[in-house]
Amino acid sequence: MKDWNALSDADFRTEIRAFVEKDFPPHLRNHPRRIPRWETTREWFLTLSANGMLAPNWPAAYGGMGLSASKMIIYFEELERWGVPRIYDMGLYMLGPILIRHGTDAQKSEYLPRILSGEHRWAQGYSEPDAGSDLASLRTTAVPDGDHYVINGQKTWTTFLDDATHMFLLARTRKDGRKQEGLTIFILNLDSPGVQRRLITTLSGHAELGEVFLDNVRVPAANIVGPLHGGWTAAKDLLEFERINNGSPKLPLYALNQLNAYARARGLFDDPAFRDRFTRLRLDLQDQYCAYRHFCNRLKSGRTPGPEVSMLKLWSTETYQRLSELFLEVAGEEGVEADLLDVAGSLSALRLYYRSRPSTIYSGSSEVQRNLLAKRVLKLPGARP
Amino acid sequence: MFSLTEASALAREPEVAAALDAVDRYLAGTSGPARFRAARNSPDAVPDREAYAGLAEVGVTSAIVPEEMGGSGLAPGAAALIAERLGRALAREPFIENVVLPVGLGLALSSRSLMDAITKGEILCVAWQEGPFARPGVTPVATRLERDGRGLRLSGRKRFVMGARASSGMLVLAEIEGSHAIASVPPATAGVARQDKSLADGTCWSDIDFDVWLKERDVIARGDEVVPALSSAIDLANIAIAGMLYGLQSRILELTLEYLGTRVQFDQPIGSFQALQHRAVDLYTHAQIARFLIGEAVDSAVRGAPAHVLEAYASRTKARASDSGQRIAKEGIQMHGGIGYSDEYDLGLYVKRILVLSAWLGNADWHRRHLAAIDPLGDGGMT
Ligand SMILES: Cc1cc2nc3c(=O)[nH]c(=O)nc-3n(C[C@H](O)[C@H](O)[C@H](O)COP(=O)(O)OP(=O)(O)OC[C@H]3O[C@@H](n4cnc5c(N)ncnc54)[C@H](O)[C@@H]3O)c2cc1C
Numbered sequence: 001m002k003d004w005n006a007l008s009d010a011d012f013r014t015e016i017r018a019f020v021e022k023d024f025p026p027h028l029r030n031h032p033r034r035i036p037r038w039e040t041t042r043e044w045f046l047t048l049s050a051n052g053m054l055a056p057n058w059p060a061a062y063g064g065m066g067l068s069a070s071k072m073i074i075y076f077e078e079l080e081r082w083g084v085p086r087i088y089d090m091g092l093y094m095l096g097p098i099l100i101r102h103g104t105d106a107q108k109s110e111y112l113p114r115i116l117s118g119e120h121r122w123a124q125g126y127s128e129p130d131a132g133s134d135l136a137s138l139r140t141t142a143v144p145d146g147d148h149y150v151i152n153g154q155k156t157w158t159t160f161l162d163d164a165t166h167m168f169l170l171a172r173t174r175k176d177g178r179k180q181e182g183l184t185i186f187i188l189n190l191d192s193p194g195v196q197r198r199l200i201t202t203l204s205g206h207a208e209l210g211e212v213f214l215d216n217v218r219v220p221a222a223n224i225v226g227p228l229h230g231g232w233t234a235a236k237d238l239l240e241f242e243r244i245n246n247g248s249p250k251l252p253l254y255a256l257n258q259l260n261a262y263a264r265a266r267g268l269f270d271d272p273a274f275r276d277r278f279t280r281l282r283l284d285l286q287d288q289y290c291a292y293r294h295f296c297n298r299l300k301s302g303r304t305p306g307p308e309v310s311m312l313k314l315w316s317t318e319t320y321q322r323l324s325e326l327f328l329e330v331a332g333e334e335g336v337e338a339d340l341l342d343v344a345g346s347l348s349a350l351r352l353y354y355r356s357r358p359s360t361i362y363s364g365s366s367e368v369q370r371n372l373l374a375k376r377v378l379k380l381p382g383a384r385p
Numbered sequence: 386m387f388s389l390t391e392a393s394a395l396a397r398e399p400e401v402a403a404a405l406d407a408v409d410r411y412l413a414g415t416s417g418p419a420r421f422r423a424a425r426n427s428p429d430a431v432p433d434r435e436a437y438a439g440l441a442e443v444g445v446t447s448a449i450v451p452e453e454m455g456g457s458g459l460a461p462g463a464a465a466l467i468a469e470r471l472g473r474a475l476a477r478e479p480f481i482e483n484v485v486l487p488v489g490l491g492l493a494l495s496s497r498s499l500m501d502a503i504t505k506g507e508i509l510c511v512a513w514q515e516g517p518f519a520r521p522g523v524t525p526v527a528t529r530l531e532r533d534g535r536g537l538r539l540s541g542r543k544r545f546v547m548g549a550r551a552s553s554g555m556l557v558l559a560e561i562e563g564s565h566a567i568a569s570v571p572p573a574t575a576g577v578a579r580q581d582k583s584l585a586d587g588t589c590w591s592d593i594d595f596d597v598w599l600k601e602r603d604v605i606a607r608g609d610e611v612v613p614a615l616s617s618a619i620d621l622a623n624i625a626i627a628g629m630l631y632g633l634q635s636r637i638l639e640l641t642l643e644y645l646g647t648r649v650q651f652d653q654p655i656g657s658f659q660a661l662q663h664r665a666v667d668l669y670t671h672a673q674i675a676r677f678l679i680g681e682a683v684d685s686a687v688r689g690a691p692a693h694v695l696e697a698y699a700s701r702t703k704a705r706a707s708d709s710g711q712r713i714a715k716e717g718i719q720m721h722g723g724i725g726y727s728d729e730y731d732l733g734l735y736v737k738r739i740l741v742l743s744a745w746l747g748n749a750d751w752h753r754r755h756l757a758a759i760d761p762l763g764d765g766g767m768t
Contacts, residue, residue: 132722134650157723201728203718203736209727325711328740329750332517333545336585336744350585353740357718358726365722367660 038163069296091115125169161210247312392680425587433551462686465628472632482548489618627702
């Protein structure tokens with residue numbers, strides 16, 4: 001296994017850049033979908049995997065790159081710079097870390113390698129129609145029956161559902177006590193009898209989300225991740241990982257690159273008013289790197305990112321949206337034409353506008369992040385939730 | 386709480402109130418969002434023509450045509466009040482592109498023949514833009530009318546022409562011998578090549594190449610009055626767009642307030658959270674500022690109003706209504722959570738329409754820059 005951290009940052013950057021420029025399929029650059037289908041990015045996924053470059057955040061012992069914070073940023077930067085689209089990464093950034101932390105040895109050896117091989121593609125089943133921000137009120141139930149559990153309920157807004165093979169979901173295993181204390185994480189094979197999916201089309205016109213209906217679905221008890229009834233704590237841990245991932249500068253960096261290319265092509269930098277607005281946003285992004293490094297370092301040193309990490313997600317996603325709004329504004333009439341929306345490699349302000357909308361909703365809305373910061377970091381009196 | 390009616394004296398004049406009632410009755414018989422959704426990205430002009438015919442039936446196409454020219458003679462500002470209704474109902478009726486712009490041009494040119502065409506049911510569009518929005522007269526017009534042995538030749542390329550697809554006649558701005566002219570071109574003429582471009586909201590505008598031979602009588606206006614007339618038609622259209630934007634955003638605000646009252650999380654309606662209450666109040670405030678501004682602009686847009694007054698109102702209303710509209714659109718999505726990002730829910734249809742109308746005929750940034758140029762101190766250039 002290669003020791004990436006032994007390289008200097010500059011050498012690491014050179015190496016990643018050379019790799020991406022040589023091995024990334026050029027027709028996928030600046031892909032028009034927020035998340036291309038599995039068939040589309042599979043080849044690239046497997047190329048990354050074959051080169052041990054798929055999981056920058058996993059420890060080397062599990063086949064990851066074990067990158068330091070600064071190298072993780074370089075890794076994302078170089079992929080963004082080249083317009084590399086999102087791959088089926090739920091297993092990499094969400095389930096992987098939780099299995100590494102809470103999984104049994106059997107689960108680790110069963111699932112981690114299959115995440116890296118692309119054989120299992122994961123979706124996250126937390127949200128339900130009546131349990132979004134108030135996740136703990138979720139109603140999907142799992143009832144023991146011999147060495148199995150029987151699951152009933154409904155999940156919604158599920159990303160990657162189109163091509164996912166598996167889902168890790170939160171279900172209620174106990175009805176008494178605090179509602180947070182009766183939840184458990186299960187691993188579910190989506191091919192199981194009683195599972196039905198329906199895809200949901202979004203503002204961007206792509207069916208990139210979905211609903212899952214669970215009707216007496218039997219799941220082996222061995223598929224419980226972490227402690228029985230202890231899913232909330234494990235899931236919350238994971239949310240912190242998720243927030244550090246969502247707080248990474250990837251999204252605003254992508255937007256900045258798009259706007260930069262457009263502005264250059266149109267000569268917009270000659271306009272001092274534009275230059276000023278662009279520079280403010282560029283600095284909002286670049287200054288965020290420092291905070292991001294701090295949280296990544298915390299994570300590296302074995303601590304959880306802590307509730308403070310919410311600030312990263314807020315900053316990152318709101319900068320992302322502001323960049324998309326500036327882009328739409330400077331693009332004028334061209335900005336609202338839909339003909340480029342699905343054209344690979346094109347610069348479309350509209351696409352960016354759509355794509356940036358949900359980032360302040362998923363993985364803890366901006367309002368929820370602010371509530372958390374007010375309560376858990378600033379410890380303001382009576383703060384929710 | 387939200388309608389422009391209380392913000393405008395014009396809206397309360399009996400003939401105007403009656404016309405608005407007729408529009409409301411007509412809209413009540415159509416299925417707004419469902420119809421809009423069904424016609425999205427429709428590749429042909431049938432839905433537009435049908436919608437236009439619907440407008441004509443209730444007299445909307447001739448509402449601001451002067452009585453002596455066969456119309457109802459309502460003050461031009463009424464266009465924005467009608468547009469508000471259409472916006473709230475998410476009607477796809479091509480009102481601004483096929484009614485307000487050509488009628489506005491006819492008003493400014495006092496052109497009987499134009500008005501006759503409209504009252505007889507012709508669907509007209511105005512093709513003047515050649516690049517990103519700039520007022521007519523600011524950038525040179527590249528489309529030319531040239532005379533030679535065979536007659537008059539019109540050649541050039543127009544862009545972002547809204548309402549071209551359904552039209553039976555196009556009014557084209559051209560340069561002729563150092564001055565300007567408006568030529569009337571039937572769309573089916575040989576040498577007209579139209580490329581439709583679908584827009585965010587599922588409607589379209591067109592880029593059109595012209596290389597056609599015309600007759601002298603096809604030139605419906607010529608001389609120094611052409612550019613100012615076109616400008617005033619665009620000003621009126623922008624005030625009407627502001628009205629439509631206002632109608633759209635007031636509906637989003639309503640949907641959002643409803644949702645805040647009914648969606649329960651943490652065992653209470655999400656509208657009970659002060660964080661959302663304050664933001665809802667901010668949206669309301671922005672909408673009200675837009676509302677009273679537009680109301681005042683509507684009342685100022687009477688026949689014979691000084692051009693520079695309308696020019697300033699056009700830019701102010703367009704900038705304000707676009708800004709408040711986009712803010713309400715963005716917050717509307719956010720406060721709905723996941724469902725706000727889904728296509729199945731109607732909110733997105735309104736949001737996308739706001740994006741398109743904000744960008745058409747100059748976005749907020751353009752209009753603010755324009756105001757800074759024509760009226761830097763905001764005193765109407767008086768000092
Ligand atoms: C693109 C996208 C991808 C997603 N992917 C997944 C996925 O893969 N798996 C999954 O499980 N879920 C996923 N989700 C769901 C996401 O986690 C939820 O949408 C989110 O938790 C918000 O829940 P909700 O949509 O029910 O909105 P609600 O919780 O109903 O919120 C509505 C509004 O109320 C606000 N609000 C709620 N509570 C409070 C409060 N206490 N104080 C102030 N404001 C409040 C919210 O911030 C929001 O603005 C995805 C969502 C989107 C949009």
